[in-house]
Amino acid sequence: MIDFNTRSPLTPTLKVTLGAVMLLAILDHTRIFFHYWNTSPTDMETTTLPLFFTRTVSHFFAPSVFFLSGVQCHFYGKNVHKRKMSVTLAKKGVALILLEFAINNFLYTFDLYYRTMGIFILAILGISLLLLALLIYLPPRILFPLSLMGILGHHFLDGINYGGQSSLQILGALLHHQKFIETKRCLFIINYTILPWAPLLWAGYALGWWFEQDFPAVIRKRQLKALGLFLILVFVLLRSTGWYGETSDWNMGTNTFSVSLISFFDLNKYPASLCLITFTMGGLFLLIAFLEVRTSNITDLLMEYGNHSLFIYLFSTFTLHLAAMLTLPLEGFSIWAMVITPASYLTDSPLENHGFPLIAVYGIWLFFVAVFLKAIGYYSQLMKNKAKLISLN
Template sequence: MKNQIISKKPFDTESYSKQLILGILLTIAILDHTRLFFHYWNTNPGDLENTTPILFFTRFISHFFAPVVFFITGTYLFQWSRRKSSQQIFYNLLLLAFLLIAIELVINNFFWTFDLQYRTIGLFIIGALGSSIFLLAFLQFMPKKLLIVFSMLVLIGHHLLDGFVLTGQSSTTILWSVFHQQKYIPAGERLFIINYTIIPWFAILSLGYAIGHLYQKKWLLTAGIVLTSLFFILRRINLYGDLQPWSKQETFEKTMLSFFSVTKYPASTDFVLITLGPMFIFLHYIEGVRNRLTNFFVTFGSSPLFTYLLSTLMIHLAAMVGLFFINQPLSAMVITPKSYVKGNELSNYGYTLIAVYLLWMIFVFLLYHCCKFYQTYVLRK
């Protein structure tokens, strides 16, 4: 299978490995999104009383996607900026930030909800990435070494801010929620969802940007082992790193689930360590690996935004078609604030995890051919 993406230029192992890990984790994100729309509605895989190991880790492995996106985007932005002035970088980063935020609010929010009235508006991964790039436009004036130190201090120390909790709907509360406090904000018939709080995420992006000139295979393994080890040390001590300390359960199985049940919203220090650490280790070992299987995943990773948006649209459309075949109103799959309330129209809707995995494989197959077509006939025009 010849990969259409690879150009006739000398093979760039670094870019290829980044596209490879993005592609792999995109398919895992697609699995998690399939679970969201097709598994029993509003179920919480992290609820130890009602989850199963397979359901828990189906969700857990998707945690790696967002940190990889932010870090690798940071390294790409550094490579792009090398021959530009600070002023050019500033204005271009601002333009990119506003473009991503617009895509989030107008396109991605609609694909998630299918609600023409936009009654549910969320700040998800694309909007958070845009917001982080907006901050990077200002931070990029800092010396790179200082930016590295600053980013690492934020990633390790932002858990100290967890005790500052603001309530209500004041502008101060909303601003703090955007930066560090996950929140659902009802406003009349609308619901504003803030999941990807900015503080930890922009630090991952800025770290990738700051060490872009130092990106080398030889330190990836060391950095990965250090961060992963630090996660196990902090998690074992159980005094710092996450809003939800783990606890011993009635079975070893549930104790392990509790141990790995880290907080993504807002992203905790433990969450950052257990995702970035293994990512660095994986990047170390896959650099230079190239075969038919890796080419398959690179097809997704070379056009990540297109893949992400199309997969969301495809999964949501399929879920709506699924309602038609079980004689349920299609309007139930138009996500509104009522969709998050117990007893809503989707309360009894859902399929087993086996069905979810089968649907996921179908979606990945279809998306692969869509991405190939997009890269071959659209991007090359």
């Protein structure tokens, strides 16, 4: 998700992995814009197993992006002096924050007045880079334990109240608490927080050596499998006992297996719980191990998505939102109802009756996966032509 040009290529396996989780993000965005509006996948009264797990698999996206972005920073740092790297990380961080507020917020709403804004994945990714720009001077033997402290220990902040709107409370929420701030001009949402997302990126940076090409692939694959299974075991133990790592209990006494299963995997993402991190990171390491030195037509497709992840993240959000807007007249609604404002989520919203069955959402997703692959080809060629022009000048 961070563009360092050609100085920080991820390994082919990591590019394929990033491409795979990109498809999961696109699936979730397709659900948001095309499934029945205001239908919560985690509402125990109305959700179904397919709908719930359509949302749940998308949880793999954010942890993978933060960790792999940290690995990408490590690769970049191998080629440059730390001072230059620190400046570059700071610039990239500021660029991502501006991109979030100016572009990404708009792509989700199409609201020229920006009546709904927020700190989402790109902004926190940018803030994480700004902090890493300072922390790269620490040796990995210090940075990695510091990262683990942030990932493992952030639940000690769960009991702090960030209910007010003072500057200190807003900064506290930015550190570790989802918050909705209503102003006269807009609704401002803090969804992604510094903890535990920034430490996850720092951990990727500290462990970047593990993914270098000269590290024996056979040993790495074996270690990835062991670590992945260990993290999933930790998740099962934490979640089943309720001892630590999740803000809500799961319902073991229900009459139906499906409700118990949904309850068990209903993990808090804002902020991300330790259960969510162990579950998704365990799955990520197993996926990397599975994809190690594996090639096929599918991995080639996934690598295209991984090569242009930031572009496709923004372009897919725009395209899916626009496509959903254009379907509204077919349902008898004005296209302007898809300009998302805080009122769009009220029960009397024009979008209340908008949406399609989940099977149709999957069909739409597969269609756009093919469309976006074509778009990636055009974008890649455009970037190559631009590079040629720059080299000629």
